Structures are given as C-alpha cells and as structure tokens.
Amino acid sequence: MKISTEVLLDELKSRTEHHLQYAETLLLKPENELNFRITSDSWSTLECLEHLNRYGDFYIPEISRRISSSKTPPKSDFKPGILGNYFAKSMLPKEKLNKMKTLKTMNPIHSQLNKEVVNEFIKQQQQLLDLLEKARYIDLEKTKTAISISKLITLKLGDTFRFVIYHNARHMAQAENVLKNI
Secondary structure, eight states: OOEEHHHHHHHHHHHHHHHHHHHHHHTTSOHHHHTOOSSTTSOOHHHHHHHHHHHHHHHHHHHHHHHHHOOOOOOSEEOOOHHHHHHHHHHSOOSSOOOOOOOGGGOOTTOOOOTHHHHHHHHHHHHHHHHHHHGGGSOTTTSEEEETTEEEEEEEHHHHHHHHHHHHHHHHHHHHHHHHTO
C-alpha cells in the first residue's frame, strides 16, 4: 500500500483539527460531567484525555527532535512499514471499541483531574498540527522515531504520526461515548 504523502498529511491534519475542536467544546462542560465514569473501572472523559497527554509528552518531543535533525527531502509517496502499519491500524476506532491494556504509567484511572487536562490536550494538538506542517519538508519513511514502549524499536515518522493520531481518535471516541451516558 502506498499513499500520497500530501494526502496522508492532509488526512492526519484534518483528524487533529477535529480532535482540537472537540476538545475546545469540552471546556464548556462542567468538571463533574468530565469526571463522570460509566463504571467504577472505566475512564472518565478527563482520564481519556490525560492518557493521551501522557503519550503526547513522549511523542511530541520525540517527533519534534527527529524532524529537526532530518536531512532527507520529502518523497511524493509514503509506504507504511509492516510493524508501524499494524500499530496504526490497531488504534483506529471501531464500531465497538475493543479493550486494550495500557502501561501502568499511562493509566490515569482514579486520578484527580480538572480542566487543565483539556487545556494541555489542546496545546498538544496545536503542537501536532505544527509538526505535521514541518513534516511536509522531510522524508516520512527515512526519518525514524523511537516508540514509547522501547527505544530499541523505531517506526517510520509517517507511521508514528498515524499511530499517535489514530490513538487520539480512539480515545476521543471513548470520551464522547462517556458523555453520551450522562
């Protein structure tokens, strides 16, 4: 599977803009609604965003560093890697979200959270949009990033963007579902 680099970056930018706009609407909701959980062991809306913020704390500086140090000019097409494509596709939201285990350090359950979590998520989405723009000027295949679970495994930058943004989409859908159940 090959995809136009421009089409890929535009699609990821569009998703990120949607996540950003949705997060801005969350600032209008009362904190008790944002802290509501469907069951005692499920995440609240704020916990969904806090989980994403924790991943963003790793991936945004990692992506930024790799873009800054990349010397390879862009190619017109992007071909996903086998592992990166698998990770990215596994994150896409499905009709009924399949549960996945998360690392203990990335699990925000029962944290005391407020709207500052939403503000941080908004800031991270703005940073992602900026990085997607900068990525237009480098090779998304030759530029590699480490992943959060192991510095030994690297993914193509295009796959890392897909993983992070699809992961965001997954948990934004989860957050929306929580609010529908209030």
